[in-house]
Amino acid sequence: MPTAVLHILVPLVLIALFRDFILAKKKKQFFPLHYVLIAGIAGLLPDIDIIAFYILHFFGFSISEVHRTFTHSIFLPIIFIILFYAFTKIKLSGLGRHKLTLSMIFLMLAVGSTAHVILDATLSGSASLFYPFSTKLFGFDIISFLPSALRSLAIPTLEGVLLVFWLIYLELKHKISDFI
Numbered sequence: 001m002p003t004a005v006l007h008i009l010v011p012l013v014l015i016a017l018f019r020d021f022i023l024a025k026k027k028k029q030f031f032p033l034h035y036v037l038i039a040g041i042a043g044l045l046p047d048i049d050i051i052a053f054y055i056l057h058f059f060g061f062s063i064s065e066v067h068r069t070f071t072h073s074i075f076l077p078i079i080f081i082i083l084f085y086a087f088t089k090i091k092l093s094g095l096g097r098h099k100l101t102l103s104m105i106f107l108m109l110a111v112g113s114t115a116h117v118i119l120d121a122t123l124s125g126s127a128s129l130f131y132p133f134s135t136k137l138f139g140f141d142i143i144s145f146l147p148s149a150l151r152s153l154a155i156p157t158l159e160g161v162l163l164v165f166w167l168i169y170l171e172l173k174h175k176i177s178d179f180i
Contacts, residue, residue, distance in 0.1 A: 002119045004044055005159045011115040012040030013166055015108065020173055034100055035108050042112025046071040046120075072117050073131040080110035123155065 015036045023031055053066040070076070087103035095102065121127040126139025143154050170176045 001124045002155055003159065004047070006119060006155060006162070007043040007047070007116050008040045009043075009159065009162045009166060010119060011043040011108075011112040012036060013162065013169075014115065015039040015111060016166075016169070031104075032100065035104055038105055039108040039112045039115075042109045043116050045109065045113045046076060046116040068120065068125075068127055069131045071113075072120060072127045074117070074129050075131075077110045077114040077117070080106045080113065084110060 016033075019028060019031050019033070019036060047067075049067050049069060049071045050063075053061065053063055056066055057063075084103050084106040087101070087106060090102075095105075117127050117129070121129075121139040122142055123140075124143045125141055126137035128135050129138050130136065143151050146154055167176075
């Protein structure tokens with residue numbers, strides 16, 4: 001199962017690459033790096049059901065009845081997309097000194113939560129994408145195709161490679177060593 005590190009790194013890297021290579025230079029001023037951070041943290045959002053399990057456990061619920069249900073369906077990202085579109089129509093002044101907008105925050109929440117569900121469904125196990133309307137599971141479980149001796153190493157190796165890539169990228173693109 002992908003860990004918190006991978007759930008943060010994947011949307012973080014994807015949005016950073018989008019910001020740095022897809023957006024034109026003039027548009028970057030409207031897309032502060034804080035959005036990249038929000039997308040990364042949002043990669044953990046679907047696992048909020050684990051916190052719910054801590055409470056529901058005392059009422060007789062098992063982890064399988066709580067985890068990878070609603071928050072791991074397509075409906076959480078859809079809710080954030082709807083909020084994104086709703087807040088693009090509402091003109092609010094930017095939040096904080098970086099002028100973040102609620103609409104873009106909701107878009108980053110959608111990206112992070114979508115990345116989480118895709119990682120869970122493709123790397124290890126499956127997801128009930130249409131829960132609560134259907135409990136049919138969708139997924140590839142790519143890790144299960146590896147030799148058994150390599151399965152436990154696959155996620156940590158992927159995390160390590162992605163983290164090294166991310167740090168090298170930050171140094172080359174943003175010169176983070178200047179801040180040390």
